[in-house]
Amino acid sequence: LRKKTKVVQQPNYLENFVQSLFDSLPAEELTGATLVVSGDGRYHNAQAIQTICKLAAGNGVARVWIGVGGLLSTPAASAVIREREGGTAYGGIILTASHNPGGPDEDFGIKYNVQNGGPALESLTDAIFTRTSQISEYKSCAALPEIDLRQPARHVFMSEAGGAPFFEVEVIDNTEDYLALLRQAFDFPKLAALLQRSDMSLTFDGMHGVA
DSSP states (O other): OOEEHHHHHHHHHHHHHHHHHHHHHHHHHHTOOOOEEEEEEOHHHHHHHHHHHHHHHHTOOEEEEGGGGGGGGGGHHHHHHHHHGOOOEEEEEEOOOTSSSTTTEEEEEEEOOOOTTOOOOOOHHHHHHHHTTTOOOOOTTTTOOOOOOOSEEEEEESSSOOOEEEEEEEEEEEHHHHHHHHHHOHHHHHHHHHHHHHTTOOEEEEEESSO
């Protein structure tokens, strides 16, 4: 999904799309699953994450992993899905409009990555699109309090005092799993030495989001 931010901010718009996503996944696999939910930091990112957590809880998801500040780049989110706890995550909802500008008058987007860390196949995205034209309700745990995303922490929620936990949110380091994966592919000391050479320069452009 890629729309103007103000479109996504319309009442029930985000809820309807995410519920359509959940409805398009096998219920027996979604129930009790772990999902990654984070974004590239564009406008409306933090508020959308809070909404998605309520929907995840309402749809039987057991646990959500969120990067500190609600931030995970797309490849970092993929790394968390694939690597954290041996690939426990069922998938991930990534809030990004890729390289498109962000802001209240610019673009917002939602991507779903599957268990291998890659993007959803067309069969799933087609099913989500079809479901968006049929949906009549969404399931949300409206009483879920706002999650503090400012630092790593584990938040466990129970249906009643002394009851069994029904939902958990863990705010995680947003580079740990990604860096561990990158170190398997690249020689970081050699890269650092290269960047310290007088004849080497580097320019980086995050293109409207974390990278």
